[in-house]
Amino acid sequence: MKETVRELGPAAGSGIGAYVLGYVFTYVLSGPAVEESSLNQIVEAVGDGGVAWKLVGWVFYNAHGVTTTIDIDIPFLGGTEVLNYIAQGDALSPVLYVLPPALLIAAGLFGARMADATDVGDALRTGGAVTAGYLPLAIAGAFLFTVAVDSSSGGPTLVPAIGLAGLVYPLVFGSIGGAIGATLANSGR
Template identity: 35%
Template sequence: MTPQSATIDESATARYSSTAASAGLGVLAAAVGYLVTYVLIVDEVREVFGEDATEWKGVAWYFYNAHMVDVETTGSFGSFGSTSTVDFIAESGSTSATLLYVIPPLVLLGLGALLVVQWGVTDIGEAVVAGVPVTIGYAVVMGLGALVAETSSEGTVFGVDASGSVAPELVPALVLGGILYPLVFATGGAVLAAVFNAR
């Protein structure tokens, strides 16, 4: 192996490990955002949904709403069916609920900045390279979360089949919440920190 090829291998390994680290921190950012949401809104979730929804799923619906992702509700009664969307934060009168809108941007900005500070990055291009992979981990969590946060029920009312379900809208959860949010805010935090480091 020549010295040049060894340098190329080391460079590729470093890029791979930094991408993997950024993606892993994307998962961490989603978890931190959810936990902060849980602390702020769990009491309202208990009050609004009671026994109708699992507590963690109710919190997840607010978490998706904080990413501007609507929650879709569907229902059917016999041959009749309906679908609508809801933003629980917009419908809430609570100050705690309104605060949820700033949690994802703040967590992602902070995480992007942390990456750049940890790695001592001063170049804007390198900062973008550090921040963009956060999207990978964040998108995985947002996509899977939208699937597992679905709740559904079925039953019979006066001999007529009835069913209903509530879940975050999958495509907006992936595109808006999973890709655009971290792409804008984590990368933005990385770039801002790189500019600060360069001073």
């Protein structure tokens, strides 16, 4: 298979779709709990209202295994805390951990099927091309989902947000989806 933009474009586009759908599904599954959370209430009370969508972004990155880093700059009370709200809270379902892999596998499968990849090696490369769409959004999201109040801030931990959520997840799970797509194409012959 000759790799061209036309052949890899659907995989990159499906990476964009996987990221967007992952955030939307995370919002649907965790939005009400996040809006009622004490953290949301505190941030809105201090003056940065309407941040629940950013806090859902934290949960979305937590679903990738990326922690949230909160830096509180208050004398004698402040400090840095690293959290994973899914792992540490009872209000959020562990099912959220399944969303990114499932969507990325589907994206890789779609990309491989659109490129008519029947060779597993080609399908792995095509599935890995999901990263081309997912990585830029993972980088942008790491900054977009940052909440700053006065000199305190919180958001996805930057290096894992880029390395784990932006690179490792789409490469691994997109490639798995691509391999599944090639296997299905070969079994249909």
